[in-house]
Amino acid sequence: MAESSPYLTATADAYDAVAPIYAEFVRDSLDRLTLDRALIAAFAELVRAAGPRPVVEAGCGPGYMTAHLRGLGLDAFGVDLSAVMIDLAREAYPDLRFEVGSMDALDLADGELGGLVSWYSVIHIPPQELPPYFAEFHRVLAPGGYLLLGFFESEGGPVLEFDHKVTPAYRWPIDDLAELAGKAGFVEVGRMLREPYEDERFRRGHLLMRRQ
Structure with a gap:
């Protein structure tokens, strides 16, 4: 079972341990991210235009x-490995749906979704383990559905492991991550690289892709 994988258990345990602190830290984090919000808004507009299908945030953390x-008009719900994070999300946003689960084994029918957001969640997956996650994203998205990825970019280097403050994580070359998603049946719609703010360590990468 995917839930028994050592890296998944370690990730869930690490986020359980810091959940209240992490939730407070990220709660208003989008407020200053002008470029990031613009891409998220574009994703939402594309999903709405394609039809009334739900959207999942895979790796939703505390739900912000x-x-x-x-708020952008999507029928959105969240899934996360961390039960403590899900409890915090349900408390903060009682009108929304949140479930404990793994991104590589979503409890959804084939083609059920109009969109899927993985916002700095695939960063914790060891590179060799990532292809099944993209296969699962492809399975649950309807043909023409949209995938939005947020991640730390390796700035021209290879895939790099780094000392994430919660649990080990990886920085990806944006071309390599796009190629990996392409092998799972996604085509690129657009991309955005953002240089780090003064209090950020790494360049931020964003990929907007569509299921073929």
Whole structure:
């Protein structure tokens, strides 16, 4: 079972341990991210135009992004490995749906979704383990559905492991991540690279893709 994978258990345990602190830290994090919000808004507009299908945030943490997506008019719900994070999300946003689960084994029918957001959640997956996640994203998205990825970019280097403050994580070359998603049946719609703010360590990468 995916839930028994050591890296998944370690990730869930690490986020459980810091959940209240992390939730407070990220709660208003989108407020200053002008470029990031613009891409999220574009994703929402494309999903709405394609038809009334739900959207999942895979790796939703304390739910702030799921709530933002709902504010953009999407039927959004969240899934996360961390049970403590899900409890905090339900407390903060009682009108929204949140479930404990793994991104590589979503409890959804084939083609059920109009959109899927993975906002700095695939960063914790060891590179060799990532292809099944993209296969699962492809399975649950309807043909023409949209995938939005947020991640730390490696700034021209290879995939790099780094000392994330919660649990080990990886920085990806944007071309390599796009190619990996392409092999799973996604085509690129657009991309955005953002240089780090003074209090950020790494360049931020964003990919907007569509299921073929």
